Amino acid sequence: MPGTNLTRDEAATRAALLDVTSYSIDLDLTTGDKTFGSTTTLRFTCTEPGASTFADLVDATVHEITLNGRRLDPATAYADSRIALDGLEADNTLVVRADCTYSNSGEGLHRFVDPADDRVYLYSQFEVPDARRVFTTFEQPDLKSRFTFTVTAPDHWVVVSNAPTPEPESLGGGRAVWRFPETKPMSTYITAVVAGEYHAEFDTYVGKYGEIPLGHYCRQSLKEHLDTDVLVELTKQSFQFFEEQFDYPYPFGKYDQLYVPEYNMGAMENAGCVTLRDEYLPRSRQPRSFFEFRASVITHEMAHMWFGDLVTMKWWDDLWLNESFAEWACYWCEAEATEYTDAWTGFANARKQTGYRADQLPSTHPIAADNVDLHAVEVNFDMITYAKGASVLKQLVAWVGLEPFLAGLRDYFKDHEYGNSEFKDLLAALERSSGRELESWAQEWLQTAGVNTLKPAFELDETGAYSSFRVVQSAHPDWPTLRRHRLGIGLYDAGEDGALVRREYLEVDVEGESTKVEKLIGTKQPDLLLLNDEDQAYAKIRLDERSLRTAIEGLSRLDDSLARALVWGAAWDMTRDAEMPTTDFMRLVLANIGQETDAWGVTRIPASTGMAVRFYSAPEHREALRAEWEQGLRTLLLEAAPGSDHQLTFARSYAAAAHSEQAVAELKGLLDGSFTVEGLAVDQDLRWGLLEALAGLGEIGEAEIDAELERDNTISGKEKAAAARVAQPTAEAKAAGWAAILDPATPNETSREMVMSIFRFGQEELAREYVEKFLEAAETCLDTLGFHKGSVVLELGFPRAACSPEVVARLDEWLATSTAPKAAKRYVSEARADLARALAAQACDAG
Incomplete structure (x- = not known):
């Protein structure tokens, strides 16, 4: 039975058969707190009168179905999330009256009661296939239509949808109706209803x-x-x-x-x-990186109004194009039109790193994934879709030039407005505007998986100048494609004041296993040679021995923030790839992060380092390294400028790293005011961070968590309290937390907070007890929790602190024998890869 799945072939068959004229959707949000009334009138034409098809509706109690005036029995016509439609005419009208279910998972129509004041808030979330949880649909992106929403709600509510909000009409008894005008043509997944106080x-x-x-x-x-x-x-x-x-x-x-x-x-x-x-909308102080990310989200969604909403992909195979384009466009807009002029540096330090990580997992896939059905779409909605895709589009812009790229886009929008397209349509527009052949570029970048590594290889003459120079390209044997890269090379020297300044820059096209760079012959070797300077390419880079030594001795002396981001990234890649000991990376961070100027570098790099200290360090000297990291962060905290982002980040990082008697006492002192740091505001969010850290160490318990929740009786407070409870190093806290995580009634964000807190480094014994429980849950949780909540559990909830060769072997056994869903196996295979990577890094750190 198909259930809530839909295949690409089914969608193509239905799209060839139907043209959807209009939807009229009547929602009654006054019928109770569990369900709402949903009546859909769907008008459509059929190219083959007499044919059959189906409409989509999920988790509903159907009261009445009428097709062209003919009543269908819901008991037989509605089954397995589909409404069977037989004997279609050339012109058809389908009316379905049902009660649909509110969600607590953020899928469909989510209902929330604010604990701060008991006010009610509803909002819809339909991507990828969840409009069918609110009204009867033909749920696929290429059956666009016009939508008319009529919403009945309490008369003191606000109701918003895609069309302009009308004046409500009173119905008496505290109820009113909002009759929205008809929308422009759009796909079902971008329709919306938001209602509440x-x-x-x-x-x-x-x-x-x-x-x-x-x-x-x-x-x-x-x-x-x-x-x-x-x-x-x-x-x-x-x-x-x-x-x-x-x-x-x-x-x-x-x-x-x-x-x-x-x-x-x-x-x-x-x-x-x-x-x-x-x-x-933060209630406590946040660093600049928070606001920079918020800006990228706002600009990302606006870019979608053209790319995704005006012109929409025909099927989810081109989902990557929607998201990759909006991701590239948002950073482009930030850098060119807002105060965040160094947005591409933040992209390199943070977002792009998530793409590199995803592309080195066993679950990696081509950017243009083969999404044969909705299940494949949900699994492939990942950082390859977003971060790698944006990086590759940035490379494409460098390849064809910005102006030809924009000229092609402008034609594309005009040619396909309010319609559906495929990637080949965009590619054709770009080929016309640029005069370049792009099919082969698309083949190597979009239809293959994996990330390349680029290294410099050279010889020096007696004067210290290059007598030969090559860029050597390699690929993982499982994903062996060698690609063409438009690449910048920067040469940096230390000046008299010690600052590392670029003296020369050139761009080259790298292709194949080895590319000679003749322009560098006779050029004096710099103190720092930086491949991919300006960050146009998507590739891991390596530093030669002299350049790495220069970076370790004084990365903060490099005057360009984007160049520093590339060096930070190279060092991090080498650490993850077991080519650089964790100890060396940690000391590089401690020596230079205090002078970093990029907002994302300041916040992201300490978080990655803290994970590496606990996960990638050699067990035999881990405690000594933890102590060095803790004390290094304490020094950075006390030396940071009062009220600065550095100070806030180092306070958070110090709390996460704290374990010594001194650090525990200072965390408690920050909470009760007996220990202060000039300029550091211990506001509500920081208080919860301190409490969670102390709970994880067993230094506070339920009484202190309850007391803090009384201070902060908000949904954020409840979520943070839940995270603090499961952090406690007791079997009882873990059992209660794991049960709540697997309970479908637990709201999605509360569950997420607990998932990210429950299995902690430093609690290895407790974590080991949950390896088998996690694998047991993996068999069923996608079904019992729904895909979104279940995938959060599987992606973030594996007890990685239980890292050992024995656990890797157990995961191999499970992956070979389990009948769990393919998506669940994907997440377990990713956890297994993380453990294997950590074990290799630990061996490197051992020396």
């Missing part, structure tokens, strides 16, 4: 094509944190940039951004009705 603020963008009404919404309990001026400025900057660059007016009339609770994604590009995590 939201706070709203409004503005208007006036641009080259006219006025666009802007709305910003959040929960009432967060309105003091809605920094509307900042958000509006960023929104207007992005609109001006994209309308100019794309040479196409914003297509959907108005633009609302709604910050919603318990969101299971970062944000969603619903046409004209963007939903975002309300954690992006």
